[in-house]
Amino acid sequence: MILHPAILALLAGSFMASAMLLYSSWFGIQIIRSWDLRSGSELQLGLEKRTYLISTIMSYAFVFQLVSLFLFIYTADSLCTLFVGAMCAAGTLNVNVYGYPAFILKLGNFILAGLWLILNYADNRAHDYPLIRKKYLLLLFITPFLVAETFLQTLYFLGLEAEVITSCCGSLFSKEGRDSLPLLYALPLVPMKLLFYSAMAGTGISGFRFYSRGKGAHMFSAFSLVTFMVSAWFLVHVIVLYIYELPTHHCPFCIFKKEYAYIGYLFYMTLFAGVISGLGVGLLRPFVKIGSMRSFVPEIQKRLALIALASYATFLFLAVYTMSVSALRM
Amino acid sequence: MAWIDKQKNILDFTLSSLLRRKGKNAALVCVYTVVVFVLASIMFFTHAIKKEAMIILKDAPEVLVQRMVAGRHDLIDMKYADEIKKITGVTSAEGRLWGYYYDPLFRANYTLMVPPEFKYQQGEIAVGQGVSRSAVTEEGNIMPFFGMDGKLTSFRIRELLSSESELVTSDLVIMSEQDFRELFGIPKNRVTDLAVTVGNPQEVVTIANKIKKQFPDTRPIIREEIIRTYDTLFDWRSGIMLVVFSGALLAFIIFSWDKASGLSAEERKEIGILKATGWETADVILMKFWEGTVISLTSFLTGMIFAYVHVFFSSAALFEPVLKGWAVLYPQFRLVPYINAYQVATLFFLTVVPYTTATIVPTWRAAIVDPDSVMRT
Numbered sequence: 001m002i003l004h005p006a007i008l009a010l011l012a013g014s015f016m017a018s019a020m021l022l023y024s025s026w027f028g029i030q031i032i033r034s035w036d037l038r039s040g041s042e043l044q045l046g047l048e049k050r051t052y053l054i055s056t057i058m059s060y061a062f063v064f065q066l067v068s069l070f071l072f073i074y075t076a077d078s079l080c081t082l083f084v085g086a087m088c089a090a091g092t093l094n095v096n097v098y099g100y101p102a103f104i105l106k107l108g109n110f111i112l113a114g115l116w117l118i119l120n121y122a123d124n125r126a127h128d129y130p131l132i133r134k135k136y137l138l139l140l141f142i143t144p145f146l147v148a149e150t151f152l153q154t155l156y157f158l159g160l161e162a163e164v165i166t167s168c169c170g171s172l173f174s175k176e177g178r179d180s181l182p183l184l185y186a187l188p189l190v191p192m193k194l195l196f197y198s199a200m201a202g203t204g205i206s207g208f209r210f211y212s213r214g215k216g217a218h219m220f221s222a223f224s225l226v227t228f229m230v231s232a233w234f235l236v237h238v239i240v241l242y243i244y245e246l247p248t249h250h251c252p253f254c255i256f257k258k259e260y261a262y263i264g265y266l267f268y269m270t271l272f273a274g275v276i277s278g279l280g281v282g283l284l285r286p287f288v289k290i291g292s293m294r295s296f297v298p299e300i301q302k303r304l305a306l307i308a309l310a311s312y313a314t315f316l317f318l319a320v321y322t323m324s325v326s327a328l329r330m
Numbered sequence: 331m332a333w334i335d336k337q338k339n340i341l342d343f344t345l346s347s348l349l350r351r352k353g354k355n356a357a358l359v360c361v362y363t364v365v366v367f368v369l370a371s372i373m374f375f376t377h378a379i380k381k382e383a384m385i386i387l388k389d390a391p392e393v394l395v396q397r398m399v400a401g402r403h404d405l406i407d408m409k410y411a412d413e414i415k416k417i418t419g420v421t422s423a424e425g426r427l428w429g430y431y432y433d434p435l436f437r438a439n440y441t442l443m444v445p446p447e448f449k450y451q452q453g454e455i456a457v458g459q460g461v462s463r464s465a466v467t468e469e470g471n472i473m474p475f476f477g478m479d480g481k482l483t484s485f486r487i488r489e490l491l492s493s494e495s496e497l498v499t500s501d502l503v504i505m506s507e508q509d510f511r512e513l514f515g516i517p518k519n520r521v522t523d524l525a526v527t528v529g530n531p532q533e534v535v536t537i538a539n540k541i542k543k544q545f546p547d548t549r550p551i552i553r554e555e556i557i558r559t560y561d562t563l564f565d566w567r568s569g570i571m572l573v574v575f576s577g578a579l580l581a582f583i584i585f586s587w588d589k590a591s592g593l594s595a596e597e598r599k600e601i602g603i604l605k606a607t608g609w610e611t612a613d614v615i616l617m618k619f620w621e622g623t624v625i626s627l628t629s630f631l632t633g634m635i636f637a638y639v640h641v642f643f644s645s646a647a648l649f650e651p652v653l654k655g656w657a658v659l660y661p662q663f664r665l666v667p668y669i670n671a672y673q674v675a676t677l678f679f680l681t682v683v684p685y686t687t688a689t690i691v692p693t694w695r696a697a698i699v700d701p702d703s704v705m706r707t
Binding site: 003008162 | 677
């Protein structure tokens with residue numbers, strides 16, 4: 001293991017977030033089992049008070065998760081000098097088998113935590129906690145993933161050994177080309193562009209339809225998810241090439257660097273904002289008919305749809321802009 | 331807009347309530363600031379010194395070749411250089427002469443070096459600022475060295491190396507090749523090690539491999555390896571400092587937990603009255619959130635500013651000895667100020683996150699008090 005301050009920070013942060021979620025899950029189980037709003041028992045009053053605690057914990061955990069996602073990438077990036085053949089985060093994550101799984105879990109957990117907060121927000125607006133059981137079921141669903149993430153991240157960092165000079169010889173030797181990414185398949189450029197633009201168009205059309213007429217929430221969510229995946233794939237295979245102006249460099253992390261004006265943060269943030277709020281629209285759809293929620297759920301959904309549309313539009317604009325100003329022509 | 335107004339009002343209330351309990355909060359902010367200060371100093375210092383090392387190493391030769399005898403670094407024959415030059419891809423292979431000298435008079439270690447082109451005569455030297463400070467001498471003076479045979483040889487100091495490069499040149503003594511060889515009795519065709527330059531950076535590893543294969547008694551060291559080793563070393567040192575410091579961090583977390591949960595009767599009453607006048611539990615939690623934010627931000631920023639001053643204006647006077655190492659002739663230099671978002675995020679994770687986590691539950695406890703039970707006591 002490398003005793004790097006940022007690694008210590010990430011490990012400490014992950015352990016705290018896991019502990020917080022485990023603690024919340026424990027009360028989640030109690031709530032699922034014995035929640036009864038009509039009862040005035042001491043247990044029920046206690047549980048009602050606990051819900052405040054858990055909302056607070058989850059909001060904090062969510063923020064930590066967001067910061068730690070970027071800190072994780074940045075740390076991986078700054079550690080690359082320690083490993084032969086690693087030029088940036090892509091190589092460092094490849095140093096052992098736990099790097100990428102931990103990273104992917106981080107992404108997934110971030111989205112799940114965002115969805116939970118949307119559900120929580122809607123539930124708190126209603127006076128009678130109509131979603132309380134579903135909310136805590138979702139929490140119980142998220143917790144194992146977060147614990148797994150902590151576990152994998154710990155294994156990843158524990159498995160890092162810097163390749164320093166040894167006394168027998170300069171270490172070096174072998175281990176070249178770590179930067180290859182475990183990537184999804186790439187298609188030729190034209191079908192990829194076609195797919196990207198049609199996914200964006202689909203999201204745009206279904207989004208406007210939902211926003212103006214309140215119809216097709218699920219379709220919009222599905223489109224958001226597809227667009228998220230297609231855009232991420234398109235980003236790694238196409239957009240970054242235009243950014244680096246290098247047809248062979250597929251790294252999804254170098255765009256976070258100063259050399260590229262930190263443009264990566266914008267790309268990823270808009271993508272995440274898009275998918276979380278897009279999925280949120282569909283997530284809330286079944287609750288429109290619940291009596292106490294009828295008055296405000298459609299309004300929340302509309303706002304989410306707007307956020308999703310704006311985020312994806314920003315992404316699209318950035319993509320088109322970078323591709324058009326780039327000196328690379330393909 | 332209504333949302334912003336609400337936050338503004340709650341923040342306003344929070345600030346006035348914090349000011350009403352100056353003493354208690356000042357104690358917390360002080361401890362918090364010290365914690366941030368120490369952590370930030372460690373991180374800024376390591377980062378700056380790493381950067382400094384990188385700048386120096388950037389100009390180092392791509393590959394260094396040392397000869398090893400029984401596991402020890404030994405003098406190398408210039409024959410090796412001639413052979414290495416023949417390897418395809420090698421631009422040049424130069425012999426370097428350098429070594430260390432312990433000055434028994436002033437009890438200091440100097441680094442002696444022969445530059446590729448020495449501009450002064452035999453019997454003349456150039457010395458670094460550190461050497462001139464420790465040996466209390468200056469330009470034009472004479473400096474004696476004990477040779478290998480125990481005889482004193484005197485050299486005239488022709489130049490003091492500029493203080494700009496002091497980090498590198500502090501303990502340096504530069505002399506001519508003949509003087510160096512005579513002083514240490516090094517035979518004509520031997521050198522300390524070889525500096526090999528390679529035209530194409532992608533070939534460095536291959537060439538190092540070839541050298542190793544052709545001359546099994548040598549150790550080729552690639553520049554990237556040196557950088558890597560330094561990096562790890564400094565990371566490790568700062569990590570150790572952090573681990574040592576983690577006890578204090580834990581104490582701080584317990585302290586903040588205790589502060590947050592030990593509400594005075596007056597504070598409890600205040601929350602009770604707020605709730606009786608219509609504040610909800612969520613509002614009280616929000617107020618406590620702002621309270622935590624105010625305290626955290628104040629301490630975080632103050633601690634960082636102090637650390638900045640400490641590291642970049644006083645060269646980390648407080649824990650220089652631990653992080654720098656053990657050299658006697660340590661250079662006096664100002665580190666180049668450098669902070670990035672990454673360091674701030676790491677610091678945030680090491681200080682604000684533990685503080686916040688420790689205060690969530692006490693905050694919530696405070697927020698759920700029953701107004702009537704509090705006001706009645």
